[in-house]
Amino acid sequence: MGRHRRPPEEQATYREVFGVAEFRHLWFAQTLSSLGDQLAQVALAVLVYHRTQSALLTALTYALTYLPPIVGGPVLSGLADVLPRRRVMVFCDLARAVLVALMAIEGTPFWTLCALVFVTTLLGAPFTAARAAVLPDILEGDRYVVGAAVNNITHQASQMLGFVAGGALVVALDPRRALGVNAATFLLSALILVLGVRKRKAARDGGPRPGLWRTSRDGARLVFRDTTLRSLVSFAWLCAFYVIPEGLAAPYAATFGKDALYVGVLMAAMPTGMVIGSFLFSRFVRPSGRIRSMGWMSMVACAPLIGCGLKPGLWVVVGLWALAGAGGAYQLAANAAFVAAVPAEARGQAFGLAQSGILAGQGLGILAGGALAQVIGPETVVALAGAAGLSVATMLTMVWTQVRGDVLSSMFAPPAEVKVTASC
Template identity: 30%
Template sequence: MLDALRVKDFRLLWFGRAASQLGTWLLVVAVPAHVLELTGSVVAAGLTLAAEFLAPLVLGPVAGVVVDRWDRRRVMVCADLLRAVAIAALLFADGPGEVWLVYLALVVESVGSVAFRPAAQAHTPAVVGTGTLLAGANAVNAATDGTVRLVGAPLGGVLLALAGFAPLVWLDVVSYLVSAAAIVATSRRGAPGRSGGGLADLREGWAFLRRTPIPRALLLVNTVFLGANATLSSLVVPFGVQVLGGTGETGVVLSGLGVGFLLGAPATRLLTDRLHPAHLLAGALAVTAAGFGLLFSATSVPYAVAAAVVVGLAGSTTLVGTQTVLQRATPNAILGRVGAALFMGEAAASFAGALAGPALLGISWSAAVWTACGVTLLCAALALVMLRKAGRTTPPTDTPTPRPGQQSAPGPSATG
């Protein structure tokens, strides 16, 4: 799984991405807590999450065009600098009358993230190739994500209590500057390709999705699954408090999700190149549904933690497997637009799921849980049928995209 880190450009990209993610997760608890302290309003604190969904929903297609028309290194560096400036604005929100600055800063930060994420996803196969190293690179990123999720939010809460809000903001600003510096140090590879204009690029991206079975299937399955996942995720905290005993027990269960996410990284690396994508994703989705069913049936913390580990492991396999198959099935020149469409679907599904969970909970716990689990099983069936019909995606080689002026050397063939 660590072989991809031997590639210098990927190592720098990974380091920058990890630094910026850690800075972001340090503020996951701190920002809503700060807004709650300023306003005394739970609704105002909750709106901080809604602010982060706005940019992906509105700007996703535009970001994909930008990523496919410009040098992706430049896109990521500009996105990091924009995010650093946006987060620094949080320092000026020190009273109820300045809370609007918090929402504005989060919206602008998410604009940078909308550009950075598809650029990083599209740049990775250009750096490591689309063979076995790509699966390893995505697994390393998934392991890093799991570690950051496990450590970042609790560490941010502790630092908020010890040092206050402003030092955490500065740490996040510095993390984005470190990320920008790391990406600047990577090799230039030039723009992936240019079309006739922005609207033409958008039409080309949507036309590719309509006529290409694998990306179309992945977009549908991933969006529906993340909606169900968000529905259940929104219920974990109420379930932990009401059924398992309190916030401490809930924190332990959430840590189990993080552990499962970490375990899923090497598992995905082993399975991605050995299983047909239909079998990989259908199996992972089915196990995720079963894990959520077990989690919300738990009456004790150890049982719930074990189920949470299963959910994290299978969910990690689903997300990393989806990303790897998409990268292999999509030409690099159009991968930014396709990735942005996937992220836009993710934002819409997460927002809808976060609303659906509490709404279904108004009916009953069983209605909320089993509806979402049933939808996840439906996604497993869709993945099995649609991806088997679409055929298998064979990774070509581990040869990265050559830098300007450099000829591409033949790379080793990758087993499918």
């Protein structure tokens, strides 16, 4: 008889996932760095807005946490396939600790600060690709989906807590101290990865290593020549529309008052919704149901933002943004389907390309939103972003209904030995 295999539709549990020691260490490292990142983003947003009183320059600084992938993200992500993935993550953590520490120095000129933010974010591309590529080696089947949900919930919860705590700390302390805390989290993350994640050979170990440019080109061909992968990447990139409110949180909060805590509350709204949505989606929806519901959930991620055009009160805005965040949980299903369709030796590059496109689209969206907010106000910009995103999500859903049958067949077909037993 063959080795026992988990039925394709059997759901894994959170206890199973946290029972894997490597996953716990990878998760803890992510938690530390995510908390520090969100704390730093609030500090940067408030620091720049108070210094310049410009929605455009504030959005520019925030966008610099997304734009660098346009320059080098797809190329640098190939490091996750040609070098050992743990080594890539540790190096990126250490380098970013140094760069963020330089940001915390008093008197750093604005454009120097922008350059440091740019390089720090650029190093996040190979780190994210390596972490995403190594996770399927640690968790298999629906454990991977639940593990990805845990990572997503953790990231969004870290945003929620980090943004609110960041707003409170900026009120009480110098925002540069928050940057120092972020540098320390990178150092701790590197230490945890060294101690808790085992060494693995490079995915393309043995034989000649292709150059990064060739790896990048091959990864792009793999993704864009395949109809399914192209659809899944398009769903991932849809977040370029519904991330715009976060980039406008500071000027949007200024419409309600001058308290920096309002900035943190608004920034935390969408992550809070994402935490709730991701938990419910991974806990109560069967694996095949997640694939089937991707389309309408992507529309929910955009539609509530249209209500901001009516200029409602603060807590109504928070509720609308949180509902949009809950709709964004469809990314869990897109991620799982993407993993199932990509060969292991190209996983780092494919994930890196997808992630770089996500960050690049978000950065451009935030930058465009900041420029428009200078003219027509942040409330109208957020409403327009929701309307545009809903239109794109509707078109993507129409395409997805034509290909999702093949995805469901490939992901949830019963094992061969089960078919034989049934036929007997």
